[in-house]
Amino acid sequence: MKLDAYCIATEPYYQAVADEIAIFEAAYSQRLPVMLKGPTGCGKTRFVEHMAWRLGKPLVTVAAHEDMTASDLAGRYLLEPQGTVWHDGPLTQAVRYGAICYLDEIVEARQDTTVVIHPLTDARRILPLEKHNEIVAAHPDFQLTISYNPGYQSAVKDLKESTKQRFLAIDFSYPSPEIEATIVAREAGTDSALAFTLVAIGERSRNLQGHGLDEGASTRMLIHAGRLVAAGLPLEAAIRSSIVLPITDNSDIRAALSAAIEACLP
Numbered sequence: 001m002k003l004d005a006y007c008i009a010t011e012p013y014y015q016a017v018a019d020e021i022a023i024f025e026a027a028y029s030q031r032l033p034v035m036l037k038g039p040t041g042c043g044k045t046r047f048v049e050h051m052a053w054r055l056g057k058p059l060v061t062v063a064a065h066e067d068m069t070a071s072d073l074a075g076r077y078l079l080e081p082q083g084t085v086w087h088d089g090p091l092t093q094a095v096r097y098g099a100i101c102y103l104d105e106i107v108e109a110r111q112d113t114t115v116v117i118h119p120l121t122d123a124r125r126i127l128p129l130e131k132h133n134e135i136v137a138a139h140p141d142f143q144l145t146i147s148y149n150p151g152y153q154s155a156v157k158d159l160k161e162s163t164k165q166r167f168l169a170i171d172f173s174y175p176s177p178e179i180e181a182t183i184v185a186r187e188a189g190t191d192s193a194l195a196f197t198l199v200a201i202g203e204r205s206r207n208l209q210g211h212g213l214d215e216g217a218s219t220r221m222l223i224h225a226g227r228l229v230a231a232g233l234p235l236e237a238a239i240r241s242s243i244v245l246p247i248t249d250n251s252d253i254r255a256a257l258s259a260a261i262e263a264c265l266p
Contacts, residue, residue, distance in 0.1 A: 006058035014050035033144040038172025041218025058099040064109040098141030106146040121166035188226025198222040204260040212253040
């Protein structure tokens with residue numbers, strides 16, 4: 001098998017919040033493309049990894065960026081000692097050999113790049129390789145998943161409606177405090193009391209969203225803070241390093257955030 005390196009051998013920890021597992025399994029059974037919508041650091045990527053493990057399928061992940069071209073996804077000719085040789089891109093590899101292809105933060109890619117996925121998201125399930133003069137029919141096990149942060153959408157950075165409407169959507173948000181504390185304690189290796197303190201801090205920061213902050217502290221940030229404490233760093237220093245400083249450069253907003261956080265500390 002060409003994609004052995006992309007198989008996930010051990011179960012990635014994921015705590016279900018609603019019916020997202022059942023929806024993804026149903027979508028995969030019909031090979032329907034899926035769009036995961038939610039804020040940064042809320043578990044979208046971990047969810048895809050868990051589902052790939054759960055379904056026993058290789059996972060090819062591509063981090064989208066503004067300089068990514070269609071050739072970066074599909075493939076290109078490269079000059080080698082024996083001559084010019086075609087190399088499949090990550091999307092083409094997934095299509096040929098039957099992997100789940102995950103395009104992370106697809107909105108970061110240029111719109112003229114994302115259209116390359118359109119023939120894969122309808123009844124055709126093909127990938128035209130114009131530079132290689134080939135049409136690749138999708139392997140029966142191939143499935144396409146993308147992630148998308150609606151909080152960052154703008155006139156410049158947004159998905160076309162013609163792209164959005166090709167996908168099923170699963171809405172992600174931050175879980176309830178009880179579930180989020182369970183996740184933080186498990187992933188950071190902390191006790192439940194510290195986990196609940198960190199979750200309370202996360203909730204306070206999210207209340208400032210739209211009042212100086214584009215987004216509040218993500219679950220990932222709370223885990224980072226817990227891991228610093230587990231490594232021996234004082235709680236206040238861990239919070240400042242993993243939450244306050246990364247989340248904003250504005251001194252006034254930092255002061256307001258720090259004041260809100262102090263009310264949560266034991």
